[in-house]
Amino acid sequence: MASEPWGRIEHVAEGIWALVSNPMADRTTICNGGIVAGRSGVVVIEAFASEAGARWMAEQARRLACRGPTHFVVTHYHGDHTGGLAGTSGVGTPERNSGAPTALLGEAREIDGRRPTEIDLGDRSIIVVPRRGHTDSDVTIEIPEQGVVFCGDLVWKDMFPNYVDAAPSRLSQALRLIRARGATNLRARIRATGR
Numbered sequence: 001m002a003s004e005p006w007g008r009i010e011h012v013a014e015g016i017w018a019l020v021s022n023p024m025a026d027r028t029t030i031c032n033g034g035i036v037a038g039r040s041g042v043v044v045i046e047a048f049a050s051e052a053g054a055r056w057m058a059e060q061a062r063r064l065a066c067r068g069p070t071h072f073v074v075t076h077y078h079g080d081h082t083g084g085l086a087g088t089s090g091v092g093t094p095e096r097n098s099g100a101p102t103a104l105l106g107e108a109r110e111i112d113g114r115r116p117t118e119i120d121l122g123d124r125s126i127i128v129v130p131r132r133g134h135t136d137s138d139v140t141i142e143i144p145e146q147g148v149v150f151c152g153d154l155v156w157k158d159m160f161p162n163y164v165d166a167a168p169s170r171l172s173q174a175l176r177l178i179r180a181r182g183a184t185n186l187r188a189r190i191r192a193t194g195r
Contacts, residue, residue, distance in 0.1 A: 002060055004028070006053065009035075009060055013146040015124070017064055019046075019057065023080075029053040030080040034150050036143060037065035038121020044069040044088075045141050045150045049080045051087030058088070071119060073128060075152025076135045078165075113137070131178075133171025134162070140178065149178060 001009040001017060006026035012018050015037040023030045033046030035057065042065045047054045054072070061069045072088045074081050111117040117128045124145060131138040134153040141150040153162060154174055161171070 001064065004056070006030075007032075009064070012148055013143075015065070016143060016146060016148055017060070018150075019060075028056065030083075031153070032150075033057060034141070035061045035064060035069075036121065036124075036126055036141070037061070037067075038124045040122030041070040041119070042067055043071045043073055043119065043121065043126055043141070045073050045075070046081050046152075047072055047074050047088055048084040051084045054084030054087030070121075073119075073126075073139070073141055075139050075141070075150070076137045078135065078153070081152065111139075131174040133167060133174040135165045138174070151178070154178075 001011055003009075004026070005022065006028035007019050007021035010018050010020060012034070017035045019029060019033040019035075021029045021032050028048070028050050029046075030049035030053075031046055033044065033048060036043045036045070042061050044054075044057050044061055046057075048057065058069050061067075069088075072085075074085075111128055113130050115130070118125045119128065124143065127142045127144060129140045129142055131140055131154060138152055138154055140152065140154065142148070154171060156162075
């Protein structure tokens with residue numbers, strides 16, 4: 001879908017794309033992320049390590065979804081996920097969980113850090129689910145109908161996880177819950193709780 005020294009965009013499902021970053025080659029994005037498009041909204045997952053990375057992903061959203069992002073969702077407060085927040089200015093509403101430092105996220109709209117939050121994109125929703133393990137501010141972004149989960153740094157591929165702010169037992173528990181419940185079970189949980 002797109003390829004740059006810092007990563008490539010891959011099509012995951014209808015209206016869903018993943019950025020697979022290559023932090024060893026270039027530090028523009030560093031972390032993985034994604035784009036989820038619906039009829040009335042487009043979410044970019046992560047603000048990345050640099051303003052250039054966030055702007056590039058916003059451009060990819062415009063190209064792939066035929067409109068710019070309406071929201072940015074950050075999975076946790078670490079700089080490789082929030083460093084580009086200034087690059088999101090004027091192109092969407094950053095969403096943040098209650099555990100993330102306000103100074104890093106400026107005017108972002110705070111979401112509930114205790115229970116799942118649904119963001120309606122028209123013909124589909126994403127579910128932002130509070131998790132803990134890598135940091136106290138972790139969230140996953142889940143698209144139940146497609147069984148897609150963006151995990152932030154709760155999951156690492158081909159690398160040893162970063163445990164600087166981690167609680168390994170909580171991280172393990174969060175991953176077991178993600179696997180046991182699956183993204184498809186979230187819709188029923190949210191309807192049951194009214195959120």
